[in-house]
Amino acid sequence: MSYIEVEENTKIYHMGDSTVYANKDISFKIDKGELVIILGSSGAGKSTLLNILGGMDTNTTGNVIIDGNNIAQYTKRQLTSYRRTDIGFVFQFYNLVPSLTAKENVELASQIVDNALDAQEALESVGLKKE
Structure with a gap:
């Protein structure tokens, strides 16, 4: 079993009358200890994906399974606990x-x-x- 599994993940933002897909139906798996690089042009959804994996944002559809737990189904309280105890985040800006x-x-x-x-x-x- 993979440590991280993202299944048909989509994140949609609504801006006025416009619908913006930051990520659309992306799926991948990462094994524990595997080194991964996320590449893409500006606006491709890299930061959105990392924010979802880090529990800072939620996806619109799909599953985000980390160590067997589907954080896409977590409540706000569960996400807060996840951020406090299970994950570290290094921000680009202090x-x-x-x-x-x-x-x-x-x-x-x-x-x-x-x-x-x-x-x-x-x-x-x-x-x-x-x-």
């Missing part, structure tokens, strides 16, 4: 609160995770040591 220090931003994230790392240790591990 999503920091500008009025907080680096440590305070890290501490914010640690408030929603069980067994969070120490904020100062996490910062030091990436070269941000308090002087």
Whole structure:
């Protein structure tokens, strides 16, 4: 069984009178540990697909099965739990609160995770040591 299975996935956006298909009937499988590259032109639906896999967005139709669980059928509460405990997401742009220090931003994230790392240790591990 594949670790990730996307079956006939479609994402539709409605913009006024227009219907936009970000992804239309895409299907693929990825085995655990397999390295995959997603290529496509601007607007092809790459970010939409990653947002769906990451639980940040939902698909319109189809199945998205991760480790045997169909996240396409998850409730909002289940998706929140999935994002907190099962997946990591590295954003293209930083999503920091500008009025907080680096440590305070890290501490914010640690408030929603069980067994969070120490904020100062996490910062030091990436070269941000308090002087």
